Amino acid sequence: MLDVLSQITQKVSMANDLNEALAIIVTKVQKNIEADVCSVYLQNDQNEEEFVLMATIGLNPSCVGKVILSAGSGLVGLVAQKGDPVNIAQAQKHPAFRVFQELQETAYNGFAAIPIINHKKILGVLVVQSQQSKKFSQETIDFLLTITSQLSSSILHAKAIDRLPVNSVSSINSDRPIIGSPVSPGVAIGQASLVISSQHLGLVPNHQNKVVEDEIKLFMSAVDEVKKELKALSEELENDNLLKEDVAIFDAYIMMLDSKSFISKTLNYIRSGNWAPGALRQTIEEYVDLFEAMENRYMQERVKDLCDLGQSVLNKMLGSEEKIDFNEQSILVAEDFSAMTLSKITSKNVKGIISVKGSGTSHIAIIARALGIPTVMGLSDIPLRRLNDCQLIVDGYSGKVFISPSEAIFKEYRQFEKEEIQLSKSLQVLKDKKAETKDGVVIPLYVNLGLEEGISSAKDTGAEGVGLFRTEFPFMISKQFPGEQEQTPIYRSVLKSFAPNPVVLRTLDIGGDKTLPYFHISEENPFLGWRGIRISLDHPEIFMIQLKAMIIASEHSNNLHIMLPMVSTLSEIEEAKLLIIRVYAELVSQNYQVALPKIGVMIEVPSLIFQVNDIVKRVDFLSIGTNDLIQYLLAVDRNNSQVADLYQSLHPAVLKAMNQIIISGRDHGLPVSVCGEMASDPLATILLLGMGVSSLSTNIAALPRVKWVIREFSQKEARHILAHVLQLSDTILIRDYLEDKLEEKGLAGLIRAGK
Numbered sequence: 001m002l003d004v005l006s007q008i009t010q011k012v013s014m015a016n017d018l019n020e021a022l023a024i025i026v027t028k029v030q031k032n033i034e035a036d037v038c039s040v041y042l043q044n045d046q047n048e049e050e051f052v053l054m055a056t057i058g059l060n061p062s063c064v065g066k067v068i069l070s071a072g073s074g075l076v077g078l079v080a081q082k083g084d085p086v087n088i089a090q091a092q093k094h095p096a097f098r099v100f101q102e103l104q105e106t107a108y109n110g111f112a113a114i115p116i117i118n119h120k121k122i123l124g125v126l127v128v129q130s131q132q133s134k135k136f137s138q139e140t141i142d143f144l145l146t147i148t149s150q151l152s153s154s155i156l157h158a159k160a161i162d163r164l165p166v167n168s169v170s171s172i173n174s175d176r177p178i179i180g181s182p183v184s185p186g187v188a189i190g191q192a193s194l195v196i197s198s199q200h201l202g203l204v205p206n207h208q209n210k211v212v213e214d215e216i217k218l219f220m221s222a223v224d225e226v227k228k229e230l231k232a233l234s235e236e237l238e239n240d241n242l243l244k245e246d247v248a249i250f251d252a253y254i255m256m257l258d259s260k261s262f263i264s265k266t267l268n269y270i271r272s273g274n275w276a277p278g279a280l281r282q283t284i285e286e287y288v289d290l291f292e293a294m295e296n297r298y299m300q301e302r303v304k305d306l307c308d309l310g311q312s313v314l315n316k317m318l319g320s321e322e323k324i325d326f327n328e329q330s331i332l333v334a335e336d337f338s339a340m341t342l343s344k345i346t347s348k349n350v351k352g353i354i355s356v357k358g359s360g361t362s363h364i365a366i367i368a369r370a371l372g373i374p375t376v377m378g379l380s381d382i383p384l385r386r387l388n389d390c391q392l393i394v395d396g397y398s399g400k401v402f403i404s405p406s407e408a409i410f411k412e413y414r415q416f417e418k419e420e421i422q423l424s425k426s427l428q429v430l431k432d433k434k435a436e437t438k439d440g441v442v443i444p445l446y447v448n449l450g451l452e453e454g455i456s457s458a459k460d461t462g463a464e465g466v467g468l469f470r471t472e473f474p475f476m477i478s479k480q481f482p483g484e485q486e487q488t489p490i491y492r493s494v495l496k497s498f499a500p501n502p503v504v505l506r507t508l509d510i511g512g513d514k515t516l517p518y519f520h521i522s523e524e525n526p527f528l529g530w531r532g533i534r535i536s537l538d539h540p541e542i543f544m545i546q547l548k549a550m551i552i553a554s555e556h557s558n559n560l561h562i563m564l565p566m567v568s569t570l571s572e573i574e575e576a577k578l579l580i581i582r583v584y585a586e587l588v589s590q591n592y593q594v595a596l597p598k599i600g601v602m603i604e605v606p607s608l609i610f611q612v613n614d615i616v617k618r619v620d621f622l623s624i625g626t627n628d629l630i631q632y633l634l635a636v637d638r639n640n641s642q643v644a645d646l647y648q649s650l651h652p653a654v655l656k657a658m659n660q661i662i663i664s665g666r667d668h669g670l671p672v673s674v675c676g677e678m679a680s681d682p683l684a685t686i687l688l689l690g691m692g693v694s695s696l697s698t699n700i701a702a703l704p705r706v707k708w709v710i711r712e713f714s715q716k717e718a719r720h721i722l723a724h725v726l727q728l729s730d731t732i733l734i735r736d737y738l739e740d741k742l743e744e745k746g747l748a749g750l751i752r753a754g755k
């Protein structure tokens with residue numbers, strides 16, 4: 001059954017639309033469990049209380065789209081309402097059974113219905129029926145449960161595809177947005193431009209090709225390369241004395257790549273206008289259909305091989321680089337972005353960013369936010385392949401994305417866009433003003449940076465220093481570990497640009513979701529694994545080069561602060577300090593005119609919350625890394641869009657922990673800053689002000705917004721608000737209360753589209 005499951009999942013993920021996806025499900029399920037009927041009912045988008053027959057094998061096909069059941073009515077309605085499967089031998093004797101004459105289902109007795117549930121929401125019901133009066137076996141029910149749980153997200157995805165106007169199923173209103181995680185505030189209206197990575201053949205869209213001959217050449221040389229690799233592999237395995245049948249599979253692949261029909265089909269698609277990757281996908285899809293229609297089980301099982309082969313050719317065509325084609329009206333769309341791609345764009349050449357993967361505090365999200373481009377991530381329902389060139393609206397406040405909506409929605413958002421421009425103009429006025437509360441408390445505002453390119457826009461916002469320079473980003477876009485000569489100028493440029501104001505350089509924080517192409521780490525649980533300071537201390541040779549580069553770079557500016565990431569025990573601080581002092585002493589002995597840098601620790605692992613009293617004796621400053629602190633406190637992966645709604649920066653436990661850290665630090669006279677993304681949230685600003693934070697380090701786009709909030713409140717007011725919030729036990733109540741407070745000050749425009 002595992003084979004059947006993976007075949008169905010694979011085919012459904014390649015379906016062009018909802019009808020095709022559902023047809024695959026009912027056909028395959030009916031055949032594999034030998035039922036007489038298999039049908040799918042889905043919730044009506046117009047009325048969530050209704051379930052519509054969407055696909056069937058065995059019942060009257062003309063009823064598709066016409067038979068509608070209310071939740072609670074009939075057996076299907078009952079399952080849809082309760083979310084519990086049923087399995088009965090004689091459906092017609094069940095009190096809830098309802099007759100639909102037109103369905104012609106009176107001949108069927110055995111009946112099982114399984115709810116299709118995604119993230120607690122009942123999307124529909126899968127029904128199987130048999131003429132025989134029998135209950136389906138437990139094994140069959142388990143299989144159906146596995147199918148529905150596996151396919152619910154694909155069904156949701158296919159439903160999203162059908163929202164597009166290019167599809168004929170248009171009772172569904174395209175004014176209904178798809179909702180993801182809001183990542184970077186702002187509103188963008190533009191044209192979708194798909195970033196193609198070589199990740200998934202099934203996601204490759206059709207594209208008008210530019211020069212037919214170039215596409216043909218691209219395709220043919222990819223085929224040749226794959227053939228060569230397969231030949232070499234087959235020879236190697238033969239020498240290893242592998243079974244003849246195992247080696248034969250490679251010959252079969254090569255034959256397939258050589259086959260006239262494979263080549264000519266793809267070339268035909270190219271000649272009729274598609275680009276080579278799209279043409280390849282079309283050919284592979286055609287073969288998959290053909291193989292699956294065969295009665296021969298062996299051929300059916302070859303579908304996976306076929307897809308793998310297509311994928312290899314695609315990888316050769318696209319290389320490891322992502323392909324992007326964009327202009328200043330584009331909204332970049334991708335399954336996932338790499339740091340490399342985002343390093344190529346600026347707020348001047350792209351209007352918005354959306355992606356299937358990622359959530360608010362993933363590192364890719366942090367880069368997007370630093371660019372100040374409206375961004376939504378975690379859009380698992382977005383119909384990627386169908387999106388290219390569509391008109392999109394991205395609402396980076398609410399996480400809504402509209403695909404080719406009506407003129408009324410465009411009008412509303414054009415107005416919001418205008419208001420956004422006005423808002424940024426009024427924020428610009430604050431550039432040279434201090435972040436000073438109504439009762440005279442000044443909170444220095446620093447900026448988070450990762451690449452030198454951000455320096456000038458950071459200065460434009462009026463940042464008074466750098467509260468976090470993520471040194472790993474230059475490492476991530478390098479081809480090998482950058483040496484002292486490569487690192488020093490980068491650090492010098494940021495230190496010099498802000499001198500005499502402080503610049504906090506964080507030591508290398510790789511591991512977790514930040515990988516280096518040249519330093520492979522393979523772990524089951526990377527966020528709890530070899531990360532940050534743990535790697536630096538295990539590789540003192542790399543750590544010391546970095547420390548040396550940092551200290552040399554600080555010559556003459558003397559504003560260097562070194563910050564240690566991912567510290568979980570005091571001994572790590574001690575060890576790192578020894579190395580810092582050793583490097584410093586060596587440099588002094590070599591006559592470098594340098595000052596001993598200030599040393600600080602990020603509080604981002606929960607164990608440190610309870611050790612602030614000990615840490616304060618060992619360091620000069622603390623900075624709370626809320627991005628990780630929240631993920632470790634709440635046990636919610638910061639990158640996982642499946643659990644993004646549980647990642648709550650205003651969770652009562654998070655706020656209590658933050659308050660405790662800030663109070664303990666300040667009681668010992670140690671400055672405590674916040675450099676996680678929470679510092680960039682205008683709602684949280686009020687609370688951090690109330691807690692008595694010493695400074696904040698925000699992303700570039702957020703800095704003026706945070707300044708505006710600070711200037712509208714007094715610290716006394718903020719303390720009252722904090723005291724009230726600390727009594728509340730629920731994140732939603734806290735959020736609503738803080739939103740009201742911003743609204744009262746006329747600052748609602750900072751947290752939603754429009755005034």
Ligand code: PEP
Nearest residue numbers: 604625626627628675676
């Ligand atoms: C944090 O964890 O809050 C932080 C600032 O570090 P990073 O996001 O780079 O892990």
Ligand code: MG
Nearest residue numbers: 604625627628
């Ligand atoms: Mg961190």
